[in-house]
Structures are given as structure tokens and as C-alpha cells.
Amino acid sequence: EPEVTQTPSHQVTQMGQxxxxxxxxxxxHLYFYWYRQILGxxxxxxxxxxxxxxxxxxxxxxxxxxxxRPDGSNFTLKIRSTKLExxxxxxxxSSERGFGNEKLFxxxxxxxxxx
Amino acid sequence: AQSVAQPEDxxxxxxxxxxxxxxxxxxxGNPYLFWYVQYPNRGLQFLLKYxxxxxxxxxxxxxxxxxxxxxTSFHLKKPSALVSDSALYFCAVRDNQGxxxxxGQGTELSVKP
Numbered sequence: 001e002p003e004v005t006q007t008p009s010h011q012v013t014q015m016g017q018x019x020x021x022x023x024x025x026x027x028x029h030l031y032f033y034w035y036r037q038i039l040g041x042x043x044x045x046x047x048x049x050x051x052x053x054x055x056x057x058x059x060x061x062x063x064x065x066x067x068x069r070p071d072g073s074n075f076t077l078k079i080r081s082t083k084l085e086x087x088x089x090x091x092x093x094s095s096e097r098g099f100g101n102e103k104l105f106x107x108x109x110x111x112x113x114x115x
Numbered sequence: 116a117q118s119v120a121q122p123e124d125x126x127x128x129x130x131x132x133x134x135x136x137x138x139x140x141x142x143x144g145n146p147y148l149f150w151y152v153q154y155p156n157r158g159l160q161f162l163l164k165y166x167x168x169x170x171x172x173x174x175x176x177x178x179x180x181x182x183x184x185x186x187t188s189f190h191l192k193k194p195s196a197l198v199s200d201s202a203l204y205f206c207a208v209r210d211n212q213g214x215x216x217x218x219g220q221g222t223e224l225s226v227k228p
Contacts, residue, residue, distance in 0.1 A: 093216075
């Protein structure tokens with residue numbers, strides 16, 4: 001089965017630093033998502049992306065966050081100035097279509113630790 | 116707003132016994148419901164989904180889920196649990212407008228030999 005791949009698997013950074021989390025969605029998928037999961041809590045939606053623009057974003061996705069699809073294959077999440085509370089597992093996901101009964105495919109995640 | 120709730124943080128089952136992981140939902144319109152499983156240090160893996168029609172949905176690894184409209188529930192079941200089923204299980208509903216998945220809090224399933 002095709003896979004969503006994420007790099008790096010672990011990222012440690014100092015508070016205030018910028019981080020970029022990378023994802024390669026499944027090649028024929030058109031909709032892309034970032035979710036995060038703080039330790040012991042539920043999986044939370046951050047942002048969805050289609051046709052090179054943000055379709056929807058949550059309250060968590062403030063001005064410190066941005067997403068980009070720089071080259072037609074990668075999908076990145078940038079956090080400009082990390083805070084301690086950004087420490088979480090970040091999951092990328094993709095789907096062929098953006099609605100209905102279609103499942104999302106998730107990557108294995110990037111564990112971000114902000115010190 | 117659409118939401119799902121998983122009332123149990125943890126479910127403990129003996130190997131070979133049937134298991135149920137509960138989920139209730141609140142949606143406007145037709146619900147698109149999903150179950151995902153998360154093994155330690157792994158991403159979420161799709162188990163099964165409810166579209167329309169048959170209320171009993173069969174999925175991966177012998178799991179099934181029963182859609183009950185009157186009780187607004189979508190419980191995950193398996194007739195005979197395996198130790199390897201031990202994982203974190205998430206119920207989710209697909210947002211009809213934007214397409215995102217809205218997850219429940221997750222239920223930790225522990226299957227003991």
C-alpha cells in the first residue's frame with residue numbers, strides 16, 4: 001500500500017527557533033493535512049491544503065505556522081518561533097479527494113521537542 | 116459542530132474474549148465515520164469506515180463496527196481479541212464541509228494473555 005513519509009522522525013529544538021517538518025504525500029493525492037497530538041491528548045487538526053492554498057485551519061494554526069508545497073511532491077509545516085507548548089507529535093496526512101467517505105492516509109509522525 | 120466521543124479511556128480484555136470500543140457521534144447530515152488504530156511510535160492506520168447502507172461494517176484485522184443511528188453510536192468490535200490488538204483506537208468523523216477528520220479522545224485497548 002502507498003505510504004505518506006515524514007522526516008525527520010524526531011526533532012529537538014530550542015524555544016524561539018524555527019523548525020520545518022517535511023512530508024511526502026501519496027503521489028496522486030490532492031488534499032493534504034497536518035495534525036498534531038500532544039502527549040496523552042487527542043489528535044488535533046491543524047490545517048488542510050488543496051490547490052496550493054489553505055482550505056481550512058484551526059485556532060491552533062496561528063501566524064507562527066505556515067505550510068507550503070514547494071516542489072509538487074513535498075508538503076512542509078513551518079513553525080517560525082517555537083514555544084514549549086508546540087512540543088507534540090505532528091502527523092501529515094493526504095487523501096485523493098477532500099470530502100465524503102474517503103479515508104486519510106497518515107505518516108508515522110515527527111516528534112517535536114521544544115526545550 | 117460535528118464531534119465524536121469515546122467514553123472509555125481504557126478497555127481491558129483477556130485474549131480470546133470479545134472486545135468492544137465505544138464511540139458516539141454528533142453530526143449534521145449524513146455521517147462519515149471511521150476507526151483508526153495507533154500502535155506505539157507509529158502513525159494512525161485506517162481500520163474501517165461507515166458510508167451508508169449496511170449498518171455492520173467489516174474492516175482490517177478482523178475488526179467490525181456497528182452503526183446505530185437511533186443511539187448515534189459507532190462501536191468497534193472484534194469477536195476474539197489478540198494480544199497484538201493492544202493499541203490506541205480512535206473514532207473519527209469526516210467534516211462534510213472541509214474534509215478534515217475530527218477525532219475522539221482515543222481509547223487504550225489492552226489485551227492480556
